[in-house]
Amino acid sequence: MLRIRLAAVTAFLFVAILFVSRPAYADSLTIHYTNSQSQTDIVGPGFTQIDFTGFVTNNTSSPITFQLTGGPVPFEPYVASFVNGIPYPGITLGAGQSSGLINLAVVTINPFDPSLNYPGTVDIVLDAITVDPVTGHTGGVITEDDASIQVISSIPEPSTLLLLMTVMSVFALTSIYRTSVRSN
Numbered sequence: 001m002l003r004i005r006l007a008a009v010t011a012f013l014f015v016a017i018l019f020v021s022r023p024a025y026a027d028s029l030t031i032h033y034t035n036s037q038s039q040t041d042i043v044g045p046g047f048t049q050i051d052f053t054g055f056v057t058n059n060t061s062s063p064i065t066f067q068l069t070g071g072p073v074p075f076e077p078y079v080a081s082f083v084n085g086i087p088y089p090g091i092t093l094g095a096g097q098s099s100g101l102i103n104l105a106v107v108t109i110n111p112f113d114p115s116l117n118y119p120g121t122v123d124i125v126l127d128a129i130t131v132d133p134v135t136g137h138t139g140g141v142i143t144e145d146d147a148s149i150q151v152i153s154s155i156p157e158p159s160t161l162l163l164l165m166t167v168m169s170v171f172a173l174t175s176i177y178r179t180s181v182r183s184n
Helices: 002-020 160-183
Strands: 029-033 038-043 048-058 064-072 079-084 091-093 102-109 120-131 138-153
Touching: 029 120, 029 138, 038 048, 048 064, 048 091, 048 120, 064 079, 064 102, 064 138, 079 120, 102 120, 102 138
Parallel strands: 038 138
Antiparallel strands: 029 048, 048 102, 064 091, 064 120, 079 102, 120 138
16 A cells, blocks of 8 residues: 555656646757857957957758857957958848858957956857848847956066076166265
8 A cells, every 4th residue: 555655646647747848948049159169369469350260050840041250258358359250131041041151250360458457258159140031020038148258468577587697687787886885
């Protein structure tokens, strides 16, 4: 009798969990990068460009019209410009189709600026949002993917040891000069 009750309670709990739990859904679109999502840029006297390449895949059984949007979040002074790979009015991918290899995002980094701290990081948020193919109105976010750029200066800064040795040399020379002036 105890086994029957235990089996009934177990079956009831199993069925309750099935009805209460939400099914896991994959994103309708997937953004695939063919290069690293974390890149490094060495800034110098001119502008430099970082390309994030890849493709977008429709994971559904229906066509989806979308555009890529986003950019540096928050605003970064290192960034001169940001261009999304699929701008408005977007594209339509059929069920299971991929976009083909494209520049998902192109980021132009400003030349070296002594007022900025190096190294620095630029965080990029890349969203795919819906576009109504009839009205052209944009909608909600379908999927989001992040990338980043580590910004490093190519302008060498003097080492701490070199600066310390310079200061100590100035003090030593000043002391020698004062001693020689007093003895004369």
